[in-house]
Amino acid sequence: MGKTKKLIELDDKAIEILEKQAKLQKRSLKNYIEFTLEDQALRFSEPSEEYKAIMDDMIKQMENGTLKTTPLNEVLKKYGREL
Template sequence: MGKTKKLIELDNKTIAILEEQAKINKRSLKNFLEWSLEETALRLAEPSEEYKAMMDILKKRDAEGKLKWYTSEEIKKSYGR
């Protein structure tokens, strides 16, 4: 897979926070940013296998009429709101 360089601008406070997190993770700032962005992209690209399995179970239960849905008003009422 090819790589692309991008220039980003962040405020000093953000950079300081990210540098601290990079140190905690024993990474350089550049490496920490690349790693963080790659992890985020992977999460956004496709749901996890666990999530897919959970949704398959919920879809099956809904098709069988075994899934109970609640309105937001019902939920608020149950919590006394």
């Protein structure tokens, strides 16, 4: 896959925040920004075949009445949280 260069402008506060995050991950600012943008782009892409298969299975279970779910309030309660 090819690469394209783009000039971007960010305000000083954003750069300061991103530099701190880059240091926490032991990355350069440039590498951190590239990694973060590529990761975000992948999130916008089509779901993987594995994920689609899992969702298709859940839809079948729901249609058959065999899908087991847990109400949100019970999950939150289990972890000591509330709505």
